[in-house]
Each structure stands twice: as structure tokens, then as C-alpha cells.
Amino acid sequence: MNTRLLTALAASILAAGTLAACGSGSDEEDGPFITVYNAQHKPLLEEMAPIFEEETGIEVRLRNGKDFELGNQLVAEGEGSPADVFLTENSPAMSLVEQEGLFAPLDEETLALIPEQNRPASGMWTGWAARSTVLMYNTEDITPEELPTSILELAEPQWKGRVSFSPTGADFQAIVSAVLQLEGEDATRAWLEGLAENGEVYEGNNIVMQSVNDGEVETGIAYHYYWYRDQKESGENSDSTELYFFGAQDPGAFVSISGAGVLKSSDKREDAQKFVRFLADKTGQQALADSYALEYPLDGETPLDPAVKPFSELQPPTVDVTELNGPLVIEMMQDVGLL
């Protein structure tokens, strides 16, 4: 086979590809649809959105990414944004978009579905799912009795080299923002300095869990569902570990809230409002509870898989979600060398 023939073959494949690209470029149908910038886990929304589509006939077009990726993209887009709804995993990215004045107020009846402590007083967005901070520990290396009673103790010298976390992720940054709000700037700075000194730093909570499971580090700070999901998947990365919940209103019992809001620049606000209401109402919360996600529903009624520690037993500290300060957290983490 000579090169020329191969090139011709390649050219025809390219041409076919081009045609396919042109074909797929056109809008398939022109029914009502909304564009959702989705930073929650994509598989979760792919389970939930079809239920909404069935119910209302409104198509949900998902644009997937991470909290601050999409939050920053929304800020870069400003008034020109094609997004109608923004969903996040953690609330600081919601606050970023709220501070830029890009949200429209949510309908009163939507807000009424979620208890007040789980949404900002401004009414610009609402919580609709939650995850709890946990300490994972290797059961062969450490006993539950040796674990600290507060997440703040992990900054003390005896924990040097014995704790891991993922500082570049939005998850850990949300936890730090909670510590900042509860303990103040000086205490948080001291805590971060201690953690920077003591901690093993990894990229991603799943790697934190792996490292604890492999016995490289005794403990790791993460969210509850990584562990429960891995147990469900195969247990390969978590079978040598257990979860420890701080409880007792400790900053380490911080419950982080996934947010949903409607963009001011949207020209489909009514449909967008319907979608956010769906996420918060009985159908949506039940769909969340029934999904693979193992994250907590937030309406105060819908129960989750009994294998997961019940939401009512978490004893989280009281945190004002709008006051979770993203920028200051980043600055402090940079100062101590964690970012």
C-alpha cells in the first residue's frame, strides 16, 4: 500500500467527518429548552433531568464542568451568557456569581421548599443537595479512639505526616471557608499553617482516599460520598478504611450545600424557574435520594439510603452560606503555600 493511497483514504475519511459535523451542527428540534451550566456531577443530572423533561416537556441541555470553571465562565460571559440555570457542587461558586449580580431572584414557592438554613437569605439561589465533611482513616494504622475530636486538632504537631487532603479542589476550599467563618481569620490562618506543615497533599479526593486505603497516610479529609460510592463500586479504594464524623457542631462536621440559581441574562426565566423548583420539590428530592449519588436531600423530609449515616445525626455547625468567603480563603491558602 503506498502513501498516496493511504492519504487519499485519510482524505475521504476527513470529508465524511466534515459532512457528519455539518449534519450534527443543526438544531434537532425547536421545542422549548433551557441551557443548564451544571457543575454538579453529570451522571446525577442525567438521571434527574429526564424526569423534569417528562413532567414539563421542557428539554434540559446540560453544559458540564466544575464549580469555579463554570462560575468563572459565567463571569467572563457576563450579560452575553447563553446559560439559564447554574448548578454547583459547593456554594462558594454560587456566591461568586451572586456577587457579580448575575442571578435573578428565585420564586417564593421554590424558596419555601427548602429550610431557611440551607439557602441564602438573599433568595438569589437555593441549596438542593448536601455533602458532609468526614475524616477517612486506615483501620489498620489507627483506632477510632486515637482520632481527634475536632478538625482543628489536625494542625497540631503530633499529626505531622498523618493527614492528607486535596487543597486545589473546591471541596476542601469550601471546608476551609467554613472554618474561616466559624473560627475567624487568625485561627484559620494558624490552622492552615499547621495543616501545611502536617499534611500530605493530593490532587483530588479520590486520591486522598486511595492514599489512606494504601496505608500511605493514616487519615484524610474529604466528603462522605466518595467513600460510600467506592464501597458500592468495588471497595477497591476504601476497604481498608472507615469514616469518622466529627459531629458536635465542630467545623469538621461542616455540611456543604449544592446550589441552584437562575441567571438574570436568561431569556427563558420562567422555564428556568420551573427547573430549579423541580430540583427542590418532592419529585426532585426523591430522585436525588434514589440516584447513585448518595448525597443528602435538603428538604428535611426525603430519606436517603439507610447505609449512609442519616442527615439528622450529622450535627453540623451553623454556617451562613452566603458568607463563605472564597477569595480570602484562596489568598490565605496561597500565603501558607497550599496553593
Next chain:
Amino acid sequence: MAAVLAPPRPVRRVGGTGGTPVALLLLGTVIAVLALVPLLHVVQYAVTVDPAVAREQLFRPRMAMLLRNTIGLTMASVALGIVISVACAWLVVRTDLPGRKLWHVLLTAPLAVPAFVNGVGWISVTRAVEGFAGATLVVTLSYFPFIYLPVCAALRGLDPVHEEIAATAGLGRVQTFTRVVLPQLRPAILGGSLLVALHMFSEFGALKTLRFPTFTTAIYDQFNSTFNGPAAHLSASVLVLLCLAVLMLELRLRGRRRYARTSSGTPRGQRRSQLGRLRLPALLVPGTVVALALGVPGWSLVRWMVVGSSTGTGLDGLLPTAVTTVAYAGLGALVAVMLALPVAVLAVRHASLSSTVVERSTYTANALPGIVIALALVTVTLALAPGLYQTAIVLVAAYLIMFLSRAVVSVRASLEQAPPVLEQVAKSLGSGNLATTLRVTVPIVLPGIGAGAALVFIAICTELTATLLLAPTGTETLATEFWALSGGLEYGAAAPFALLMVLLSMPAVYLLSRSSGRTT
């Protein structure tokens, strides 16, 4: 890839066609401006930053660390890449190593394994690859074919007479290699090293997984937290400077020396060195490289599929995603080679300061992180043509900006080997500029066009960031799916997407290995 082969940089105005056609220069300028959009955006942003803020950001201790890491990684990977490439290329092209043809394809194939898949694959086998040494190894394994392929092509094109003269003059095998063969490989090594260096500046996925911070990972970290526009664009400006430095350095090292045959006649065929007793042990060299570059990520992918319980979920999305990916990669590759042709013609046939500027402009975006390019296009599109935002048109434009250089180096190298006399004859027979290009130039550079298209195709198949920001909503590619699923721990579900990404790139790899296999 006759790609980076680029044997002789022809003496100025070899073409001797008189002045540069205005239309061609105009076209080249338009292409250069497109390629420079992100760079101009970065510079424009950076100069508006308050000098006090800029000083504070630029002279933080962390910046020094990032600079050290970025430069260190680049130098180490280029060095390691050269060693791997020259050793393997020599064994495959110039010795009686068993299974040479197969080894050649296998040594090209790492291009089809995206660096971030390679990174995730390695890290799930051993965490020892974290940090400088591991990052250098893994990333080099992903990019060394950029050097290997042109070195192969150059080795095949060498006239054995030089080595014979050296032998007659009493030089041993090793001395002949270091003093005669190696200098002749210089243009090929330089061209390939340039591409590797630029990719090191902008690599993100693999380095993030391997926990090795560089300017690019720092910029991404910011985008994944609270984006600090000034800081990110200042970091990007440093990358721009590094990129310009590397481009100048390569031009200077390349020089004006000619290595090709100048006389008429055909070079005699080369004799292969007999490895003798070393014939089987020598297999360890390409064997180790292939095992590390293909075996480790391949093994991880298979293992995830076997172990993970999420394996098999989401498979119905596999085919449409693959079709979308191939469509974009095909379209991008086609347009890229169409744009690369005028740039290459300018650079080779009408060498001048302005054509050098046009050609070098197409490289600049290679050194910038995808996120910086994508953000520049978000801003520029919404300002100039909001109707085009998040359409296929802008996404393809982003791909072109990022990967045009891959097509340019390939086409240029092909064109450099073609004597301009053919085009001159066509013109003397009354053929116009355009007709000459289509009927004479294009057929001559067809291997280069094929290689360039293959390289762009592979790059688009595995591109992540620009796709995430700029693709039409609802459009998913294999790369975005793999990234989304592997982030959620569902390795079993993610693996088929990575595997398909690799398989789809295989025809392009084969095409590449063929075109560098041609004797020139």
C-alpha cells in the same frame, strides 16, 4: 511524518520567483493574525494590570518555583526525548533489529495515547511517578514521537557516503556516529524538540495528575478556584516570553547550514549495521520504551474495565460521542492543512522576514494553556460575534489556533524536499499561481499534508479544555467524557472512552509511521 524532518533550510530565495505574491502574503497575514488572537489578548490584558499589582504577583516566591519547574521539566523532557528517539530511530532504521516495521509503528503509537490518560494510567499503577522525575518520564513518553519521527525520516535520507569517508579516515563506529551522523540529524532533532518544548509549556492534565506544578497548572488551579484575571494573564505572559525565547533559539541553532546532497544523482542505498550478538538484547531498548509508553496506560485501562462495577454503564453514549469526536477532528485536520499550505509556501518558497514572522506566529499558541486560549476566544467572540458563541465554528477556530503549527511543520518539511524547479517549469508553461499550487505543489507535498492532518486529527481527538468552554452545549467528545467519569471515580465507565480515543487515532498513527518511513 516527513514532518519536522526539515533537512535543509534553503538558502534565501531559492525559489527565485521574484517578489512574494501579494495575495499569498495577505492570506498568510490573515492566518497569522488568527493564530495570534490568544497571544494578543494575553498581552493586551497584561499591560492593563496595575504595575504595583504586577510586581507583587510576578515576584512572589511561588513564581520562582513555577519558573524553575517549567524550565526544568522542559529541558529534562527534551533531553530524555532526544536520547530515546535517537536510540530507537537508529535501531529501527539503521540496524538489523528483528521486527523493525512493527517497532516503528509501536514507537509512533504513543502519540495516540493522550498525556492525561497516560498520567492517570501511571498514577493508578504507582504513586512513585509524582514529582519532577516521574512527571518528566511520563510526559516524555507521551511526546517523544515528535522527535522520533523526524529523526527516522532524516536517518533514512542520509547519504551513506559521509560515513564511508569517515570510516576510511579511520573513525570507529561510535565516533562516526557522534561526529558524522549526529550533526546531520540536527535539524530534525531541533524541529522535534521545539514541538516537545512548546507542549511542555502548555501541558496540564498529566502534570496535574502527577502533582508537578508549572505555570500552566497554576493557571488552571486559579480557574478552578477564584479566578484572578491579572495573576493568570501575567503567568501566561511569562509563558509567552518563554515561547518566544524557544522559537528564537531554535531558529538560531538551526542556522543556515545545509546538510542535504547538492550534487545530482541518486544516493546509494544504506547498509544496515549488523548488531551480531547484540541483536536480541537490543530489543530491550524499543521494548522498554513501548512497555512504558503503551503497556502501562493500556494495562490500567484494561484493569479498570475488569475491576470496576461501573463498567458498561454509559456505553450507549459511546458511539455518538465517537462520531462527534471524529467529525470535529476530521474537519479541523482538513482546514488546518488548507491553512498550513500557504504558510509553508511562504516560508519555503518566499523566505523573508515577513514570511518568517507569519510562520513563527503559528507556533505561539502551542505554548499557551488551553484555558488561556479558550478564555481569549470567549471574550473576543462575545465582543465581536455573539451569535457564533458556543457554535462549531468558534470551536474549530480554537482547534486551528492550537494545532495549526503541527500541520505547518509537516507541510513545510515536505515542501523543503521538493525542488522548486518543478513549479518554475509549470509557470514557464503558462500555468498561473493558483493552478501551479493545485496541480504541482499540492501533489508534491501530499505526504506532508497527510502527516500534518494526522497530527492535528490526533490532537483534536484528545483536546479537553477548549472543548469544555467553547463546544456547543450538549456536544460531548471522548476526552470530555473520560475526564468527567474518571473524576467521579467511575474508572470502569471511563475506560472505554479512553480506549476508543486511542483506537480512533490509530489510522492516523499508521499514516504517520508510513510517511516517515518513506525514503527521501
